[in-house]
Amino acid sequence: MPGPYDIFVLVKQVPDQGSKAGLNPDGTIDRARAKRMLNPFDRYALQAALHTKRTYGGRVTCISMGPPPAVEVLLEALEHGVDRGVLLSDRRLAASDTLATAYALHKTILWCGHYDLIFCGLQTTDGDTAQVGPQIAERLNLPQVTYCEDFSLDVENDRLKARRIIEGGCQHVISQLPALITVANSYHPLEYKSFRGAWKVAYLQRHADELSKVITTVDLDIIGAESDRCGLKGSPTIVAHTDKVGELGGSCKVSEGQAPEIMVSDVLKASNVKEFLAVS
């Protein structure tokens, strides 16, 4: 019978949008000034990975690609119950677009070894392309279930049953394992950190030798990636122009407790809209 499962989850550290980091003069995000956080969409992927482990058994490996501070998101994942972390960090990865990112991450996955399920977030709050998960699935020649909001494993047949969001409804799909899933934010929110997990991380942070057994930092040479296919060299995408979007200001008026027509008319008056299409 299949299982326990080798479960992988990919998480990215992103600038905290609340920290108002702004842009560099060349239009790139000023990451050095930004506070850092776990990509909010990856919290659902983490929950899906941990749920799979608890329900069906297995081991969760959490992978992140980024500069050294990205180890923070791996520590956070450990507090939630993942078993090991792998950080891909290499200066030659700077300015990687999605093609280069997916290449480097799929090489990291191959370096880590056997996998049954790979979970990704739907998208990130900085790059926001939602391309990395599907590109990794293509590179690994895996079936992919995108926009997945619920799933279960058919352990006997080594298959996955999933419900994914499509325009106007949902779709039920069955896939053979191994497979890659991008998890929608209508999936269950990430549970609280466990006391055991928080204690373990606190201990590991005081014992660097023990920490290095649980979180491995790798570079392009270790994972056997070609540096020409990473970073700026491996990125055909060119950011031609960047615009700074002004902050949305203004006050908020709430219309409530009246007939719908009156409330709609109130809102339209407040927003200075002269004409509208009535929808019953």
Ligand SMILES: Cc1cc2nc3c(=O)[nH]c(=O)nc-3n(C[C@H](O)[C@H](O)[C@H](O)COP(=O)(O)OP(=O)(O)OC[C@H]3O[C@@H](n4cnc5c(N)ncnc54)[C@H](O)[C@@H]3O)c2cc1C
């Ligand atoms: C020309 C160009 C230059 C760029 N230069 C830089 C740069 O210098 N520095 C920089 O940080 N970004 C840079 N970016 C942004 C970078 O391409 C993207 O952030 C990156 O490729 C991931 O794409 P995304 O954020 O849209 O991820 P999405 O495709 O939206 O992410 C989907 C999911 O994939 C997984 N994932 C994505 N990225 C990672 C990761 N790094 N580690 C682990 N899992 C991940 C997560 O599960 C995530 O939820 C650049 C982009 C372009 C186009």
